[in-house]
Amino acid sequence: MKTSTHLKYIKAHDPEGLHEDTTQTLSELAFIEDELHFLRDLITENTLELIVGKPFEESRKLAEKLSSLENKEKALLKELKQHHNNLELLLDDIEVPNEVKDYKDTHYKLMMKVINFYAEVKSVKRNIFKIIAENRKKNKEKRLL
Numbered sequence: 201m202k203t204s205t206h207l208k209y210i211k212a213h214d215p216e217g218l219h220e221d222t223t224q225t226l227s228e229l230a231f232i233e234d235e236l237h238f239l240r241d242l243i244t245e246n247t248l249e250l251i252v253g254k255p256f257e258e259s260r261k262l263a264e265k266l267s268s269l270e271n272k273e274k275a276l277l278k279e280l281k282q283h284h285n286n287l288e289l290l291l292d293d294i295e296v297p298n299e300v301k302d303y304k305d306t307h308y309k310l311m312m313k314v315i316n317f318y319a320e321v322k323s324v325k326r327n328i329f330k331i332i333a334e335n336r337k338k339n340k341e342k343r344l345l
Contacts, residue, residue, distance in 0.1 A: 215290050215300075218307055222284045225314055229277050232321055236270050239328055249335050259331055265324050269317075276310075276317055283310055 243263055283306060290303050 215287060218290075218303070219284075219287055221307070221311070222280065222287065225311070226277070226280055226284065228318075229273060229280065229314070232318075233270075233273055233277070235321070235325070236266065236273060239266055239325060240270070242332065243328065246332050246335070249332075249339065258327075262324060262328055262331065265320075266328075269321055269324060272317060272320075276313060280310060280314070283307065 243259070243266065286303065286306075290299060
């Protein structure tokens, strides 16, 4: 996933730019939610092969990590939606000292969480595909012998 936010430029963003960043990130998180469901289904469909095969312990750890990512995604999505809703407070006509700075600081922290989350998802996804591909290759070799 590509995060449109350039973290070093958050301080220069106006509220409209922050809104676009947040909306884009919400969309990306919704896509990742679908992707995590796909990965869960992929593991479920290959459970027997993964249990019988040598990488059972590694597969179990990946399934646990996937569950953890699903929980993180839900929490991050909730936090980001709240942040998105708080943008309305930033745009109201009431002047609050440091309101924009505080919002941008929160925005920066959330974008860092999102980037770290994307990295975790990418790593787990890569490992799941690697294990399944190796397992299928071994099964294919056994059938050919």
